[in-house]
């Protein structure tokens with residue numbers, strides 16, 4: 001099993017941030033994690049990476065139960081692309097060196113890379129269509145280009161689990177679609193890591209994301225096949241707002257049926 005979270009709760013300042021979360025991710029599945037602001041998505045990701053510990057329950061990732069394994073070793077097998085990573089990177093580094101640094105899980109490149117690593121970074125960037133960015137410094141890249149470079153960096157470590165935490169935030173519609181196309185391309189590769197795609201936006205859910213977890217106020221609202229979850233009835237109940245879901249070209253598009261009722 002890739003992820004096995006059992007009856008996990010996390011409490012802070014007398015507040016239950018996550019309550020009795022159970023979630024299993026099997027090999028061959030790709031998951032979407034959907035929840036509104038403050039529903040507990042980031043907290044759940046922090047638990048998966050061992051940055052925080054459950055108040056109760058157990059977390060097992062890639063067969064390693066937390067508390068009984070070397071977290072530093074485990075984290076090398078988990079790629080995590082998030083906005084907080086964006087902020088940590090050095091703007092003067094070239095995109096090529098940032099991708100290469102993923103091999104060493106470092107911010108900046110301190111070790112002398114092997115020729116083989118350099119070749120791997122070049123071919124990965126070529127596969128993802130990023131070769132023209134290789135010599136550009138990170139601070140000259142657009143937001144969408146940065147996200148692609150960060151995904152390439154995560155892939156350099158050959159992770160078994162790749163967490164994409166709201167990767168389309170701040171992108172215009174075209175940049176968003178370009179980034180989603182790249183993620184879809186990665187998902188189609190044999191041996192692709194298990195994807196966990198975190199979002200507020202149903203429109204971003206790609207057909208490759210076979211399963212969905214809906215998180216609401218710190219609890220699992222439901223889990224299951226994405227195709228079964230993305231219905232007008234279920235999402236209206238989840239968002240407490242009447243909405244219609246249109247299924248088109250393998251994607252889901254939402255419209256509010258009574259926008260004026262939102263307070």
Ligand SMILES: Nc1ncnc2c1ncn2[C@@H]1O[C@H](COP(=O)(O)OP(=O)(O)OP(=O)(O)O)[C@@H](O)[C@H]1O
Pocket residue numbers: 012013017035036037038039040041042043044
């Ligand atoms: N260390 C902490 N101490 C107290 N409260 C916390 C802590 N970390 C998170 N919370 C609270 O837990 C709730 C869930 O936060 P979390 O960041 O996990 O939500 P989220 O779904 O990722 O939200 P967003 O989509 O806005 O990023 C929020 O109410 C937040 O204020």
